[in-house]
Amino acid sequence: MSDVMPLPDEDIPRFADIVSRAYPGFTYSKQSYREETIERLRTMQHEEPSVTFYGLYRDDELLGGMRVHNFCTNVRSTMINAGGVGLVAVDLIHKREHVCKELIEHFLAYCRTTVRPLAMLYPFRPDFYKRMGFGYGPLLNRYSLSPAALPANKQLGGVRYLRPEDKNALVECSRRYVREHHGMVDKSDHEVRQMLTSDDTFIACHWDGEVMDGYAHFRFARGHTSLVNDIEVLEFAYLNKDALRALLSFLNRQSDQVRRIHFNTHDDFLHFVVDDPRDGTDDLLHPISHPTRRSGVGLMYRVVDAQLMFDVLGSARFGPGDCSVKIEPDDSFLPDNTSPVAVTFRNGRASHCKCDVDVTVRLGIAELSSLLMGTVTFSKLRAYGLVGMSDPSYTGVLDAIFRVNEGPQCATSF
Template sequence: MSQIRTLRSKDFNDFLVIVANAYPGFKIDTDEKIAKLKKRLIKLQKYDPTVNFYGLFRHGELLGGMRFHDFTMNLFSIKTKVGGIGLIAVDLLHKKEKVCKELVSYFLHHYQKKGACLTALYPFRPDFYRNMGFGYGTKMNRYKVKPRNLPRGDSKDHITFLHKKDMQAIIDCYNRYFKKTHGMMEKTKFELGWLTNPTMKVVGYKSKNKIWGYVVFSFKPETADNFISNNIHIKELIYESKKVFSELLTFLHTQADQISHIIFNTQDEFFHHLLSDPRDPSYTLFEPVAHETNTQGIGIMYRVIDTKGIFKILKSHNFGNQTCVLKISIHDSFLNNNDGSTRIHFINGKPHLLTKGKHDVEIHLNISDFSSLIMGVVSFKRLYEYGLAEISHTEYINAVNRLFMTDEKPQCTTLF
């Protein structure tokens, strides 16, 4: 019989041994590193009210653990609770014993009880978590850009280095951006560890004692055997206006004399339009005649844990100005209390939940695909074409597609 509870200080040594073996790339490979990380995680759990660590025990032995994040997300301009999970780790001796399944199940039920309708994670294997009901989020694009290929504006007069004393102004800037951007998570001071990290640099646009944008970056060598050839790796880029963005880009452009490339990880699917030459430095060409511009990857994944609840949260959201009664039949084998049908009467785009009555059209899909659909990551037409969704009356395909269309896909810069 398993017991899942909050980790106590005495549990962290065992937990970090499990983490070190589960993620050897973290290089937690000495007693000194374990002690240092233990101190940091205990402090994080003690002082950050949005973070908690949990462990699964059998017969008093810790077999696996995880970290919970109580997030606030901008969901189509509506602030809502979202549960985040990270650092899921299972003891090597207890793989294939359903430890991870029990951990994730506990996580989902925990946030249901807290009144959240949505959860999120970064997967170690997308297919594994898709089978647990998580749907793909917006893809991440990695661009390797020569500084000269970024636009150079008229000025960078407002660009300055930012420091620890600027913490609140940085948070305020980010959270103004958060309020305008679907998918972003609200930021707290506990996420700004990079302000005291000597390997990270922060420059921002400052005017009238306010920060209106900033870029967080580090230097990394282009090659191991050339100490004067370096790249800039962007960790976070936030801006509130076209002018602010222009000055930040101008700052990056002017690093061309010492920087080989700037590495951007961005969910902006139109980023290549910004560049004077969007080609990747590999200069790869593939058929018919296509120049490689970037690499892509699956990052954040979302999971709806309360289908009816998410429409209650989105009661003021306009679902494409459509009017119809839609029955959504969700297959959720991992979370039984979320499996089944929901009827919504959309009136000029505004949703109204129904407990009974007739419907105009019914759609069937798995919770993973519904989660991507409701977030605006993928269209209903695509899901239907791929055989991932069914519809009772095909004449309603366009109407259902418009219900879930969005101007912008969800963006998220929060790592957890």
């Protein structure tokens, strides 16, 4: 019998030890690093109201834990509450004893009871969490562009470093960007504090008078000698074309000292801002294609309550096409989440279906999650044999309804 509960302060060191062995890559064995981590966990637990650490106990012994986040996320132009889970860690001695399974079950139950129909995580292995019903989110692209290839514009100024007193302007700029972009998550106080106080990252921001309308959050990455450096852009947000151009021009001006600018972004189109999008490897792909970025599966989404998800998406934006559809989700991990949901799509809005449905579709909860978030299209799921339907002639209509203008972006790591 397990108990999952908020981690009491006195168990933080024990959890830190479990984390140290679960994530050996954190070079955690050093005592100073251990103390720093305990302090970091404590600070987050005490000072960030949107975060709670949980521990799983059997016979009063802590066997594993996780960090749960309360998020507010833009889904198809509507802000909804969502849950995030990170730092899942299980004592090596107790692996394969369903500690993680029970932690995730608890997390998903928490999401349901707190009206967070969407859960998110970054997987250590996508297959592990896909079995638990998490679907692939957007591909993270790492563009490696030459700074000289970025558009320069000597006329454009207005870029300066972020100062501590700019905090409110940064929060407001980020808040506006989140509301304009599907998938983005509101920044927590902790995240903003980290951005403002980090020793090794910098923020160049663009101003339109008193209003910040764009920023690039970046750090340097050392090359093969101390005089060869790259810049890694961790977040790139702009509210208009001028802010974009000015920030790109700022990065272009680093070309005498910086070899490559690596943009980590969910934007699939960034290569359109340059005339030369090559990543510098010259590693030609068959027949003649120039590598411009590396991509990876990262963020994963999971609908934890399909009915609730459509309820909260009442004012969300769907694509054109009128259709009433019965969705039958297959969710072996969360059997409570398998009730059919009948939805009418009309004029880009979803509502409860009060009439006979036109078509019934059956698909796994992971695929439904990706479809709702717009990281896969209905017709692709159909082509891959991942969705069944009572009447295939509705494929095109459903494809248009579930499409998003732009795939989800997310600059929040957790």
